[in-house]
Amino acid sequence: MFRSSRSAFSISSRAQTQAKVRVSQPSFARPSTFISYPNSSRSISSTRSAASPRQPDTNWRAMAETDISKYLRQTHERVFECNRTWAAEQKAKNPDFFALLSEGQNPEYLWIGCSDSRIPAEQITGLEAGDVFVHRNIANLVCNTDLNVMSVITYAVQHLKVKHIVVCGHYGCGGVKAAMTPKDMGILNPWLRNIRDVYRLHENELDAIPDEDTRYERLVELNVIEQCRNVMKTASVQQSYAENRFPIVHAWVFGFRDGLLKDLKFDHEKVLKEIQKVYNLTG
Template sequence: MSLYEKVFENNREWVASQLAQDPTYFSQMALGQEPEFLYIGCSDSRVQPENFMGVSPGEVFVYRNVANLIPNNDISSISVTQYAVEYLHVKHIIVCGHYGCGGVRAALDNKDLGKLNIWLRNIDDVYRLHRDELNALPDENARFRRLVELNVQEQCLNIMKFSFVQHARAKGEYPRIHGWVYDIATGTVKDLEIDMSKFTDELKVYQLK
C-alpha cells in the first residue's frame, strides 16, 4: 500500500476513533467555528501548530505560506486576516516563524530563484531595514536566526498597519498581536515579546470612523 492510499485508511480509522469517544463530534464541529487564535505560519511540513500549541480543532484559524509573510499587496493573507478579525473576532493573531526556515535562508543566500524572487524580496526588505544589526552579528548562523526573528517582527507590524485591525483594537483590547519562533530542533516556542505600542509612531494610523 502506498503512502497515498494509506492516508485514506488512516482517515477511516481516525473517524471511527473520534466517534467512539464522542458520537456527536462531527455533527457539533459542523455547526461552526469560534477560534480564539489566528495563526499565521510557514508552510514547512515540519511545523504543525495544532500539535505544539496543544489546541483542538475549532480553536485556531490557520494560514500558512512560504516564510510566514504578510505583504501589503497580497490579497490572500489580507483576506484571511480581515475575515479572522471582522467575522471570527479572534482575540490573538500569532505570526510564527521557525529557525531553519528555507524561505529566509534562500533570501539570505541571495540566489536567483526565478519567480520565487518576487516573494522573497519581502525578506530582502527586512534585511535592508535591519542591515546594521544583522551585519554586526558574529557569524552567518547568528544572522540567519536573527533574520527569522526580525522577519516575524516586521510581519506583525504589517498586520498592525491594516485599517481593520486598527479599528478593531480601537473598540477594545483585541486582537492582540504576537510574534513567535518555533525551534524545530527542540520543539519549543519562543515568544519574541514584541511591544507593538513602541512602533505606533512609525505606523500609518487611519482616521477612525
Template sequence: MAERIKELLEGNREWVKKMNETFPDFFEQLSKGQNPQYLWIGCSDSRVPATEVTNHLPGSIFVHRNIANMVVHTDMNMLSVVYFAVKHLKIKHIIVCGHYGCGGVNAAITGDNYGFLNNWLSHIRNVGMLHKDELELITDPQKKSDRYVELNVQEQVKNLSMVSFIQDEWEQGEYPYIHGWVYSLEDGYIRDLKLTRNSTAPL
C-alpha cells in the same frame, strides 16, 4: 505512488476512529460551525502545523500560511483571511509565528536566483535590508539565520499593525492583540518574542 495516496485515506479513517473514541461528539459539534479564538499566520513548512504544536484540536485556530509567514500589504489572500478572522469570527488574538531554520529566510540570505520565487523572496530580503547593520555583525551562519527569523517576525507584526481594518478595530477597542512567536524545530518549543501589540501599545 498510489500506495502513498492510500496512506492518507487510511490515516484519515484511523484518525476519525481515534477522535470518535476520545471525543464522541467531536464531529457533531464541529459540523455546527467554527468559533476559533486565534488566527495563526505561519510558515508553509510542513514541520510547523499550528494545531499540533499548540496541542489544540481542529476548530480552535484559524490558519493562514505562506513561505516565511509574511504579511504583505498587497497579498489579497492573506488580507482576506485576516479580515474574515477579525470582522466576522471576532478573533481577539493574532499570532505571527516564524520558525528557526526557515527555508524562505535562508533563501533570502543567499541572494541566489530562485526564478518564480524571487518576487516573494524580495519581501523577505527587504527585512534583511532594514536590519542590515545588525545582521552584518553576526558572523555565525546559524545565529544569523535565527536572528533574521526573529527580525522577520518583528517586521510582520509591524506590517499587520498597519493594516487599515486592524487600525479600525483598535479605534473601537483593545482587540485584536497581535503576538510574535518563533517555533524551534530542534526542541519543539515556541518562544514568545515579547512583541505583543494592541490598541494601547501600537508598534
C-alpha cells in the same frame, strides 16, 4: 522549509537493487515500518507519528516503475486510513464531536505561519479542530499586495472575531536562507524581496553579527517581527482593537532542536502607537 518529511510507506521488491519492505497494519497514531532503501546502507525500523523526523531520500532511479506506482498509491491510501481512524477516535471520545463541529467555527487564534511541512500549527500548540484559523505561506509573510493573506486577516478579525493573531516563523527557514543567498531565484524573487527588505531595514544589526548561523536565526526573528507590524497596519486589526481591545498580535518562533515555541515578546500596544503615526486607519 523546502525540505519535506516523508510519510511511512511500503514498496514491493523486484530485484536486489530495489527496496525490501516489511509492513505492519497502518494505524493513525503510529504506523510502523521496516524500510531498506535501494543503493543505500541505511535501514530504518521506526514507529512514526504524524510529526516524525525526516527519513533518508529514496533512490527513485533504482526503483521499478511498478514500485513507484505502488508507493504513490499506498501513501495516498494511508491518508484515508488515518482519517478513518481519527474520525473513529473522535466519535469514541465525544459522540457529538462532528455535530458540534458542523455548527460553525469560533476560533480564538489566527495563525500565520510558514508552509514548511514540519510545523503543523495544531499539533505543536496542542490545539484542537476549531481552535485556530490557519494561513501559511513561504516564510510566513504578510504582504499588503497579497490578497490571500489580506482576505484571511479581514475574515478572521471581522467575522470570526479572533482574539489573538500569531505570526510564527521557524529557525532553519529555507525561505529566509534563500533570501540571504545572492542568487536569481526566478519566480521566487518578488516574494523573497520582502525578506531582503527586512535585512535592509536591520542591516546594521545583522552585519554586526559575525557568525553566519546566528545572523540567519536573527533574521528569522526580525522577519517575524516585521510581519507582525504588517498585520497591525491593516484597517481591520486597528479598528477591531480600538473597539474591542482585541485581537492582540504575537511574534513567535519555533525551534527544531527542542520543539519549543519562543515568544519574541512583541509589544502590541507600543508598536501600534508607533505605527499609527503614519498608518492610522481608525478614522
